[in-house]
Structure formats: structure tokens, C-alpha cells
Amino acid sequence: MSIPVFGLGTFRLQNEVVIDSVSNALDLGYRVIDTAQIYENEADIGTAISQSGIKREELFITTKIWIANLSKEKLIPSLQDSLKKLKTSYVDLTLIHWPSPNNEVSVAEYMAELVKAKELGLTRQIGVSNFTIALMQSAIDAIGAKNIATNQIELSPYLQNKQVVEFAKKHNISITSYMTLAYGKALQDEIIKNIAVRHKATPAQVILAWAMQSGYAVIPSSTKRENLASNLLAQQLNLSAEDMAEIASLECSDRLVSPEGLAPDWD
Structure with a gap:
């Protein structure tokens, strides 16, 4: 994988809440942090990182x-603004958060701008988010699979999105899973709870381990230090083939994130 398999998500966390979450995570050993312009927390994350004293090269942001920033006039300036907020000269990965609604800005245009951002040293790697097969x-x-x-x-x-x-x-593009715990709904699943009991693990650890063993990167978030510490231990949990098959059987196409006017025509 060209990106780390385990990191910290920060969706819906702002102000002191996100500063505390990131600070606790870094203290516990997290080194991967996922944010976005629309989260409006980049500046707070920048503060938490700078206060941590951890060297920039040890982090993956x-x-x-x-x-609103997908056009060739806006993409790079908006990324430069993000870097200022994050108090860094580069990020490790920059993604297109959602495809442009109604293709107002073409995929070719914004992917080309991402390549330019990479060439300028503003980002080490580039990729996409919420993209369908098409x-x-x-x-x-536009830019070749090797660049994504x-x-x-x-x-x-x-929602296993097979x-x-x-x-x-097929194109050697890695998958990063978000909403891996299904807004917490999957934590209450009897099959997952039974697997957790067998392994003396938490349901969250089981789900995160399933995703990582399936080959995906995960970015769970939490505001509680004990949950941050517990989630981190998912990396040490080894599920059996039987466990993996039981979890795979839970597929029911239950999509939770599909904002009107923003979501593409899902596969």
C-alpha cells in the first residue's frame, strides 16, 4: 500500500473537541490524520500537531x-490555504472529496490540477473520494492509474462496495474505508459481538481488523481517549477465515452517506 493502513478520522470534530482528539491520538501513537476543507477543522488540527512537538516527517496528513474549489483557478490556491491552516508546507495525500456535481468541472480538469499540486511539492500523493467506477x-x-x-x-x-x-x-488503486463502523450501528450486530467475545476484543476492533485484513485502510474517529487507544489495538487482531466469512455475509447495500445534489450515481 502506498498509504498507511490505520489513521485518525476527524469528520464532524471541531474546535477544542478536535484539538483534544488529535492531541490524545498523537500521544497514544497515531501518526496518520485525515481531514478535509469542508470539515472546517484544519487550523485546529494544525494547532494540535504543532503543540505535540512531533516531527512533521513522522506524520502522514x-x-x-x-x-467549490475544483476549478483550475481555485484548486491549488485552496490547497495552499489548507497548508497554512495545517501549519505545514505539504500534505502527504490530497483527495478530491466529491466529484463535481453535474460534471460542472470536468474530472480531467481537477485531476490535472492535483498533478500540478504534486509537482509543486504541495502534496506527496493524490487521489479521489466517493468515486464510482465510471x-x-x-x-x-486523465492522469493514469499509477498517479491515483x-x-x-x-x-x-x-456496504462492502465490491x-x-x-x-x-485491478488498477492497483488502494481503498480507504470511511464510515467503517456504520455510524456505530455495526457495533450492535450480534454476529460481530459474538466474534468479539471469541477474540476477547471489542466490536470496533473486530470491524476495523476485518477491513484491514480485507486490504483497506481505515480512519476511525473518536473523542474518547480510551476508544482511541482501543481502536489502535485492532491492528494486532487476527481474524480467522470463518470470522471474515461471517462478516462478509452481513452485506446488505446499506449506504448511509449519499447527500442530495452531491452524490454521484452509485454502482
Whole structure:
């Protein structure tokens, strides 16, 4: 994988809440942080990172370009603004957060701008988020699959997104899973709870381990230090083939994130 398999998500966390979450995570050993322009928390994350005293080169920071900034006039300036907020001269990964609604800005235009951002040293790697197979193909046609590090998609035991995963795999594009715990719904699943009991683990650890063993990167978030510490231990949990099959059986196409006016035509 060209990107780390385990990191910290910061969606919906702002102000002191995100500063505390990132500070606790860094103290516990997290070194991967995922944010986005639309989260409006880049400056607070920059504060938490600078206060931590951890060297920049030890961290892997991802941000995402919002749809209002996809044009060639706006993408790079918006990324430069994100870097100022994050108090860094570069990010490790920059993603297109959502495809441009109604293709107002073409895939070719904003992917080319991402390549320029990389050439300028503003970002080490580039990729996409919430892209369907057709959109991934357009991105590949524009800049080549080798330049696309990941597609960050909603992926949980209830929405396993197999078609997109297989297409990405065929083109050596990694998958980053978000909403891996299905807004916490999957934590209450009896099958997952039973697997957790067998392994003396938490349901969250089981789900995160399932995703990582399936080959995906994960970016769970939490505001509680004990949950941050517990989630980190998912990396040490080894599920059996039987466990993996039981979780795979939970697929039910239960998509939780599909904002009207923003979501593409899902596969």
C-alpha cells in the first residue's frame, strides 16, 4: 500500500473537541490524520500537531478539496490555504472529496490540477473520494492509474462496495474505508459481538481488523481517549477465515452517506 493502513478520522470534530482528539491520538501513537476543507477543522488540527512537538516527517496528513474549489483557478490556491491552516508546507495525500456535481468541472480538469499540486511539492500523493467506477475510469483516463493513490469510499460490513473495490484493485488503486463502523450501528450486530467475545476484543476492533485484513485502510474517529487507544489495538487482531466469512455475509447495500445534489450515481 502506498498509504498507511490505520489513521485518525476527524469528520464532524471541531474546535477544542478536535484539538483534544488529535492531541490524545498523537500521544497514544497515531501518526496518520485525515481531514478535509469542508470539515472546517484544519487550523485546529494544525494547532494540535504543532503543540505535540512531533516531527512533521513522522506524520502522514491527508486533506480533501471541496467541490467549490475544483476549478483550475481555485484548486491549488485552496490547497495552499489548507497548508497554512495545517501549519505545514505539504500534505502527504490530497483527495478530491466529491466529484463535481453535474460534471460542472470536468474530472480531467481537477485531476490535472492535483498533478500540478504534486509537482509543486504541495502534496506527496493524490487521489479521489466517493468515486464510482465510471468516475475512477475518467480519472485514470486523465492522469493514469499509477498517479491515483487511493479512492476513499464508504465501506462497512453492511456496504462492502465490491464492484468499486474490484475495479480499484485491478488498477492497483488502494481503498480507504470511511464510515467503517456504520455510524456505530455495526457495533450492535450480534454476529460481530459474538466474534468479539471469541477474540476477547471489542466490536470496533473486530470491524476495523476485518477491513484491514480485507486490504483497506481505515480512519476511525473518536473523542474518547480510551476508544482511541482501543481502536489502535485492532491492528494486532487476527481474524480467522470463518470470522471474515461471517462478516462478509452481513452485506446488505446499506449506504448511509449519499447527500442530495452531491452524490454521484452509485454502482
